[in-house]
Amino acid sequence: MKKQNLSREEIQEKIKDVFSNFPNEKEIKNIKKLAMSKNIKLGDYKKKFCKKCCSFFNAVNSEIRIKKGFRVIQCKECGYRNRYKLKE
Numbered sequence: 001m002k003k004q005n006l007s008r009e010e011i012q013e014k015i016k017d018v019f020s021n022f023p024n025e026k027e028i029k030n031i032k033k034l035a036m037s038k039n040i041k042l043g044d045y046k047k048k049f050c051k052k053c054c055s056f057f058n059a060v061n062s063e064i065r066i067k068k069g070f071r072v073i074q075c076k077e078c079g080y081r082n083r084y085k086l087k088e
């Protein structure tokens with residue numbers, strides 16, 4: 001990735017952009033790195049891809065279950081179960 005000198009606002013715009021365009025794993029890894037470098041939290045966008053292999057979830061590669069207050073999204077690309085606490 002090229003060296004970039006973006007402001008926080010520009011990065012937040014970029015994050016929004018990337019996630020609205022069905023990003024691939026490489027794009028997700030890049031945007032994660034970029035966000036981390038500026039201490040920007042991905043927030044809800046974190047639930048849109050697999051924590052382990054960075055695949056963007058869609059109807060085919062993921063299975064969602066609700067279990068004991070958690071939403072569990074199983075990634076069919078790598079088999080990892082991503083758990084997210086449900087908000088009360």
Ligand SMILES: [Zn+2]
Nearest residue numbers: 050053075078
């Ligand atoms: Zn995965």
